[in-house]
Amino acid sequence: MEEIIIRVPEGRILVHDGTCPKGCSLMNPGKLMSGKPAITCENRMHGKTGLIHFNSFYGIYEYDSEFILKHGDVVDLACPHCGSPLRAPELCSVCRVNMFAIHLPNGGEVRACPMVGCHNHKLVLVDLDAQFATYYNDERRPKM
Numbered sequence: 001m002e003e004i005i006i007r008v009p010e011g012r013i014l015v016h017d018g019t020c021p022k023g024c025s026l027m028n029p030g031k032l033m034s035g036k037p038a039i040t041c042e043n044r045m046h047g048k049t050g051l052i053h054f055n056s057f058y059g060i061y062e063y064d065s066e067f068i069l070k071h072g073d074v075v076d077l078a079c080p081h082c083g084s085p086l087r088a089p090e091l092c093s094v095c096r097v098n099m100f101a102i103h104l105p106n107g108g109e110v111r112a113c114p115m116v117g118c119h120n121h122k123l124v125l126v127d128l129d130a131q132f133a134t135y136y137n138d139e140r141r142p143k144m
């Protein structure tokens with residue numbers, strides 16, 4: 001299938017159905033960020049495991065980590081439910097480390113760089129009509 005990659009303004013799309021590769025929901029109604037359920041992942045770093053929560057508005061780099069993160073740290077994310085790694089095959093074009101992927105319905109993905117301080121990210125949609133119609137709030141639908 002052909003991939004179409006688009007750029008959208010930050011904060012205009014709300015991810016509300018992000019999953020791990022096995023299909024577990026990563027959305028966490030118990031942890032709100034910007035008033036919406038955060039995307040919660042497990043983070044393995046320095047031999048420890050902790051939770052990290054991301055703002056679910058696409059492009060908003062707000063996170064809340066159990067670990068203190070510093071610039072240049074690389075997070076290693078996994079599903080908090082089944083432990084599946086969220087690492088994607090694609091390398092960050094800036095840092096050359098594997099990006100991580102939050103899976104969306106119908107084969108889409110949000111991919112982002114795991115290097116703290118790098119804001120490289122992208123939204124990959126494989127079925128535009130279905131995804132925009134079904135998975136994003138109308139009022140946040142980007143003008144194409």
Ligand SMILES: [Zn+2]
Binds near residue numbers: 020022024081082083
């Ligand atoms: Zn899972």
Ligand SMILES: [Zn+2]
Binds near residue numbers: 095096
């Ligand atoms: Zn990067």
